[in-house]
Amino acid sequence: MTHGDPDGDAPPPSEPSRRLRMMLAVTAAALVIGAAASTSVLLLAGYRYVPDRKFEVAVFLEPDISAEDKAVIRAELDEFPDGGAVRLETRDEALARVKETWKHQPDRVEGIQLESMSESFRLISVAREFDCGPVPEIRELAGVERVWIAMRPAGGRYGAELSC
CATH class of the missing domain: 3.30.70.3040 (Alpha-Beta Plaits)
Known part of the structure; x- marks a missing residue:
């Protein structure tokens, strides 16, 4: 039961906001996975920063x-x-x-x-x-x-x- 809903029947989140949250979550996960994969490839290939x-x-x-x-x-x-x-x-x-x-x-x-x-x-x-x-x-x-x-x-x- 929620505070502002005496019947306990809260309306479900609207379809567009639910889609937006899902799209943001998938985008964030893709960014993290992409960064981890590219870092791993560079390290496995033997890359190291050589300073001037x-x-x-x-x-x-x-x-x-x-x-x-x-x-x-x-x-x-x-x-x-x-x-x-x-x-x-x-x-x-x-x-x-x-x-x-x-x-x-x-x-x-x-x-x-x-x-x-x-x-x-x-x-x-x-x-x-x-x-x-x-x-x-x-x-x-x-x-x-x-x-x-x-x-x-x-x-x-x-x-x-x-x-x-």
């Missing part, structure tokens, strides 16, 4: 490099795949970075002279994996002393130095 990583590229320059050679190297680095802004690190900035890195062990850097530091172009490439394709061409350019590439640590994963 940051790769630091440093091109160390020879001490007697000309301005023209610097411009050519910078132009090549501007075309680097997935690369960000290219910046020039001067000898002073390089020495300051080394001193900052080893500030807890000052005896390791006390004898480093400014003249022993190299200027370098640096950029950060962000991608799932590093493309070594342009590296040999950059390495062969006039004025390039060496190319150094490092994958930065991220998300509990270790970093690494890469060789191309």
